[in-house]
Amino acid sequence: MTKVKVYVTYKESILDPQGQAVTAAVHKMGYNSVEDIRIGKYFEITLTDSDASAEQTVAEIAEKLLANPNMESYRVEVVG
Numbered sequence: 001m002t003k004v005k006v007y008v009t010y011k012e013s014i015l016d017p018q019g020q021a022v023t024a025a026v027h028k029m030g031y032n033s034v035e036d037i038r039i040g041k042y043f044e045i046t047l048t049d050s051d052a053s054a055e056q057t058v059a060e061i062a063e064k065l066l067a068n069p070n071m072e073s074y075r076v077e078v079v080g
Helices: 017-028 051-066
Strands: 002-010 040-047 072-078
Touching: 002 051, 040 051, 051 072
Parallel strands: none
Antiparallel strands: 002 040, 002 072
């Protein structure tokens, strides 16, 4: 079995209202050195495929379902 992690985040050009709200809250707590916080999604997927085909399979799933390619980017990481 192969475990794959997928990280989905907004593209830099897209506003992240949740991230802005968290950044403002952190500043109110006195942590003014925090410049920016971006919110994303995290998925762990376990497959019976080999590492090479698992990465390709999960990339296709991320492209078609997990991420909106117009607004979000994703990163696939094969764990083992």
